[in-house]
Amino acid sequence: MTINFSDLRHKIAVVFSCSLFYFAVSIPFIDYLRLSPTTEVRPYCVLPFILSLVYGFPGVLGTALGNIFSDIYYGGMDIRIMTMGACFQIIYGYGGALMWKYLRRRSNNIFRLDKIHKITQYLLLVVLLSLIVTFMVWLTLHFYYGLNVFGVGFNNTLMNHMIFFVVLGIPFFVGYSYHLQKKKLSLQPTDMSNAYLFSLNEKFILFFVMISEIVSTVIAIFAYLFFRAYQIYDSVTLWAHIYVIGGATLYICLCPSLLILRSIERHISRPIEILSSIGKNFGEHEDIKSEIEHIQSTVSQFTSYKSEIGELALSFRTFSQKLKEFFLKLTSISKERTRVATQLRIAADIQKGALPEPIQLTEIDLYASMDPALEVGGDFYDYFRVGEHHLGFVIADVSDKGIPASLFMMISKTIIQKNMMDGMSPGPALTKSNAELCRNNRAEMFVTVFCGLLDLETGELKYASAGHDHPFISQNGEAFRIMNNKTGFVLGALEDIIYAENVIKLSKGDIFFMYTDGVPESSNEDKEQFGFERTLDVLSANRDRAMEDMCCALKESISQFKGFAKQFDDLTVLAIRMN
Structure with missing residues (x-):
């Protein structure tokens, strides 16, 4: 049998430290709060139990030795009494710790009194x-x-x-x-700030x-x-x-x-x-059906409560039912993907004609492009003047591809542009657009949208998001980073949703870059995705070039990465730099 000298040295150090600590703590009470030759006020009586929980037997052994030293310090104590006292400390300290550990044998933290x-x-x-x-x-x-x-x-x-x-x-x-x-x-490897x-x-x-x-x-x-x-x-x-x-x-x-x-x-x-664990643990089950069943079984025990707890449980139950209905709709939408080739070519020409013409403004450098995965894509972008000093812009991704997606895209584009041209800022514009799309959405499609309203004079940018990917931004000449903006639910799926609006100030040289998920999710033949990190690196390396050159460099990098792999999603970008 080999001896682990490192572990042995550690245990000896624990015994010595606990003994010294116990002795040091006991001295003031022996000197000033001695009640009789046999005892004093002893708040440190808890130390054998506590140190045994923390350090095990070496901890309680140290307190027993410390007790002997304190008895010697006091003087006049029978050696048999000192020995018995040390043994008593080991019995109640270590024995108590063993009992507590047994009671908490299923706990990860035996000290937590929750x-x-x-x-x-x-x-x-x-x-x-x-x-x-x-x-x-x-x-x-x-x-x-x-x-x-x-x-x-x-x-x-x-x-x-x-x-x-x-x-x-x-x-x-x-x-x-x-x-x-x-x-x-x-x-923990993930962000645990909350x-x-x-x-x-x-x-x-x-x-x-x-x-x-x-x-x-x-x-x-x-x-x-x-x-x-x-x-x-x-x-x-x-x-x-x-x-x-x-x-x-x-x-x-x-x-x-x-x-x-x-x-x-x-x-x-x-x-x-x-109830709070429902959201925390959401996504741990294999499929959405299991998730919904778990939510319903969890909240069922509280739905009879005549209090806010009961109302919250009922809300979760309603949420799970709506979630089930929504994913059933998504499943049915995903089955409608077959299109006729001639119809696709005609629709592609119509779609290209619906995209805005390049715009030249002294205040900004703007570039946008869309490369559909099929003849007709579900992505779209738009930009337009709103008054003298404002520019509105939109980038979006419809849930489907082909002709139905193209038609839904045209409707969405028209509605959003009209609302913003009527003077609405991005948040209210998305709120109203969602209501209008839901009322007439017989095809049960939805669309993710990011839209903004840029003040060309001050650089103030108001923006709102409906389930769209977070944009990238480069400020003060620094590398691109992903914005941590709040995003609402997708447009066209659920009514009565109010979309929040955020504001950011763009200074000279700052770049605001938007895209659809076809950019980071472009895959090569090994099913490896291009990813956010590569996207940020390419953009940062080309940030000093014109926006068209920067976006073309990104698309070229994606093309080289993809190789001969098929493009499965539309690839759309929109970049703006303040001059």
């Missing part, structure tokens, strides 16, 4: 460990010194453990759990427990000041009364708090956590 039953189990464990260690200590003292077992000292030892295991133990659990959660999030470290139920529990601890601590302090002021008792009896008052207040506050928290957990926090 459920009422965990707090209840912890309190019951505290009472059990306090009774065990108190009986062990005072039976030993009775055996060696003939001291009364059930005297004031017994009460002091018992309450000391019952109080400080809660007052210090629970805050440690909360703090260490926070540390572990934060460490776990920092190791992740939370405490659940809603955890916050409720923390609030009520902290209030109970604060109330009991304040009352205990007032009791101490009162008894000290009138010098009613000796130090042992004084602390016995303070322990009883503080401990009784603490547990009297905790018991009703647990009942209240149980009701909150059952009717508020737990349902909210379960």
